Amino acid sequence: MNSKNRYLLINLLAFEFVLLNSVLIIYLFFRLPEFSFIDPAFLKKMIPLIIIYNLSWLFIILYNREKEFYFDPDYNYLRSILTSLFFFVGIVATLVILFKIRYFARSTFIFPIFIFSYLNLISHKYLLKYLKKRSSNLFSNTLLIGSDLEFSELIGLTKGMARFGYILSGYLGDQDEQSKNVLNLKILGNINELSKVLANNSIDEVFISVSQLEKRKITELIKIADSFGVRVKLIPEYPLLMASKFNAGTIGDFAVYKLRQSPLDNFNTTILKRLFDFCFALMIIIVCSPLYLLIGIFIYLDSRGPITYTPYRKGEAGKTFKCYKFRTMSVCDNPVNGTKSTIVNDPRITRVGKFLRKSDLDELPQFFNVLKGEMSVIGPRPHRANLQKDFRRSVNDYMVRSYIKPGITGWAQVNGWRGPTVTNEQKNERIKHDLWYIENWSFWLDIKIIFRTIFGRHRKKAF
Template sequence: MKKSLALKEHSTSLSIMLRVIDCLGLLSAGLLSYWLRFSSLSLDLTYKNVLLLGVLLGAASLSFFGAYRAWRGASFTSEIRCVLSATLTTFLLLIISGFITQSSDLFSRIWVVSWLCTSTATILSYRFLLRKSLGALRAKGFNIRSVIIIGDGELAQQVLERLKQHPEMGLVVKGILSTQDQTTDKHEINSVPFLGTLNDLDKIVKNHKIDQVWIALPMSEVQKMEQVQSALSNTSIVIRMVPDIFGFRLLNQSVTEVAGLPVINISTSHMLEGKNRFLKLIEDKILALLILILISPILISLAIIIKLTSKGPILFKQYRTGANGQDFKVYKFRSMVVHNEEDGKVTQATKGDSRITPIGAFMRRTSLDELPQFINVLQGRMSIVGPRPHALAHNEHYKTLVESYMRRHMVKPGITGWAQVNGFRGETDTIDKMENRVEYDLYYIENWSVWFDLRIIFLTIFKGFIHKNAV
């Protein structure tokens, strides 16, 4: 037990040490990049100031993006995203400050880019080594937490299986406690023994030197939860409750605090959080403006061709459902002849549809008809990446047929999306096709990150514009 305590007692010191190492990593990466660029380490005052500012901004950005939280149990992929977000933010702030102070011409762009790459690689490298080292130490009994699970049902078994599947977390389950008075017929679950009943809790945690007690009981067992809290009120043991929500379709479940009340988020998205909402907004505005400037010759050319080849307006406007169920007008290049739908119904376009004009068919195959939607992005009604907006009539039709269909509208709809780059676009003439599209949309909402957006945009460029399913 002493070797387990050795690292436990110094967890705060480890966090401070990691902050110091990160600062040294940023500093050394900057010096290394300077030496690679100029074959010298004689920095003038300008470079020294930029180097100091970069280290300070880097430390603040790493802290802001949660680089110093407890990573026990989290994947290395999530840590990579955290570090990449912090380093890119750092150098974006450096560049902005250079433009504001009109000093960007005083230092080398090659050095800045090299510093970005080197610092990111350096920080990720030693964090990977640290993760591996801690994993090896935990395997030998260092830095572990002794856990008992309180519960008799399926939930307790699920908790046990999850913890055993992730030994790198360093959480060792010593036993299970039953809430029933008699345990004569209980021996063990998955080689983990029953240690007794809830009445023996105080004695068991002392005898087995338990660090954490995990409560895996139904929500109705409030009195027994209170009994656990009362029995351990005079100890420093960590008490965790696992809510029985495994049966729910969850989207980024988490625990937060609202008005001083603990709240379990059963359905939410990372991009709805404060800083992520801001990052998404900046991403959309900047990219949409740049793209509109770049594609303006294409927009003008298509507008002229549409006007010359068929009667009617250049743009087609149709109400779609946006974030939080709010309707808005989406813009597209008109690809059909002007016509009226019977009884206000929306008839989905099909292959060989006679209503589609020749230029309209080409625009639909290449997704060029959707380019005006970058205006919707600038208006704040859409995002570049997100679930594709469907016609209002389609929403009414599918919301009762496809499970969790309306959860697509938790976020702004997008010009492109995870479903589209995976081939689920065009006509949805069967329930299965729509279910697949919704499944990919919900995966995107649950796993959103700036890097995921950039990946989807990259895939859209190479395989998202032209697809066999487009009509």
């Protein structure tokens, strides 16, 4: 972080502490009739309160905040504020009990925290824009070097720089590139004139697009920037298979792109999802055990035969498993290598089966698959082996959905892409929604999908 980024961050932090103390003082002014700045006895009581609030918030900033919260307007403010609110209340309450501060007994100390958190939530994204207009010297002047960036890439780059406290001051590349002029991007010269440009302009950081430059030239540019004390950031070539979510890292001395990144790649989120799956599935099985018994009796009386049907399905990493379902047909397809799909008004569907399929109660036994770890409550629906082969031929990214466990319901299903997959649109939309879920998973997204599965009007399955 350069000095201008640091000063910008200090301004944003100062705003938070001013807002916090203003809310606290205003609240106490209206809450306490004895409020007074000139009464030593009152001040003696109020100072510990202010210190506790400020130290608690400082702790949250240092250990529970990421840089993106302050610099990127598209950052998930709501999630960050709610997490901070939870810790803020907990820390303040702990300190009150620990230091036995009786003064808090006269005031609902949680209420100011909620007011502050709400105001912080609605004001932060506008504060950065305001500071950029009123105090542009807080933003870092940057120079872009390279001749291989397309117009669309330049638009994304300039917007991204602005979000993180940078102002793109100029460009070094080919003199005949007109796309930069369309963006009002000043061409300061060619690549070989870096020394001259840095000597004649106030530049804080240099961004070098390296994909079309030789290693020797990149090293030379870095040495020139170092000689002027200017920080350097390298923009590598995009990976050949670009995904909407990817991270760059290092292994040994090599830079490595990690494609198709998902929050579920993290150990803690994987454990969280598995714990939720196990507890939720166990609760459903216990609560619905009378329903399981009742459905089994009705299936047996309606059509003599097995209660359940266990077709083989493809799961995580392409593994095959037995998927438990209540039997809904008088004649079931081969569970191992069956290929016959259900059709509208299928004569094989029994009277009880028609109700079970319409209400999705035929999927209830799959909670046992969840307990076994073969499925998740939420995830892409498991497919038959022959259907998987069909999808692989028609949808390029299909197998990416096998990165995670299949689910009883999923993002595609609650958005209406369930049931038959005959047309290319049905196939592509289902996979697109499955991949979006994988790359954007969160615990609250799972809760949302469960809610929409139960109460939503998304059903297209008519048989």
